[in-house]
Amino acid sequence: MLTEEQIAETRASLRELQVEHHDLDQVIDHLMLNPPADDLLVRRLKKRKLLLKDRIVALEHLLQPDALA
Structure with missing residues (x-):
C-alpha cells in the first residue's frame, strides 16, 4: 500500500510523463x-x-485501488 506522500509523488511523475x-x-x-x-x-x-x-x-496501475483487495 502506498503512503499519501508516495501517491502524491506518483501523481506528479504521472503528470510529467503525460505532458512529455x-x-x-x-x-x-x-x-x-x-x-x-x-x-x-x-x-x-x-x-x-x-x-x-x-x-x-x-x-x-499503481494509483488504482486493487479490485481484489
Missing part, C-alpha cells in the same frame, strides 16, 4: 507533416513515446 508524451506526439506529427522528415529522429521519438506510454500505464 503529449509534447512528443506533437513533435512527431510536425516532423511527419513537414518533410523532409529525419526518419531516424522520428523513429527515436516514437520509441521514446512508447516507453513513456508504458511508464504512464504502470503508474496509473
Whole structure:
C-alpha cells in the first residue's frame, strides 16, 4: 500500500510523463507533416513515446485501488 506522500509523488511523475508524451506526439506529427522528415529522429521519438506510454500505464496501475483487495 502506498503512503499519501508516495501517491502524491506518483501523481506528479504521472503528470510529467503525460505532458512529455503529449509534447512528443506533437513533435512527431510536425516532423511527419513537414518533410523532409529525419526518419531516424522520428523513429527515436516514437520509441521514446512508447516507453513513456508504458511508464504512464504502470503508474496509473499503481494509483488504482486493487479490485481484489
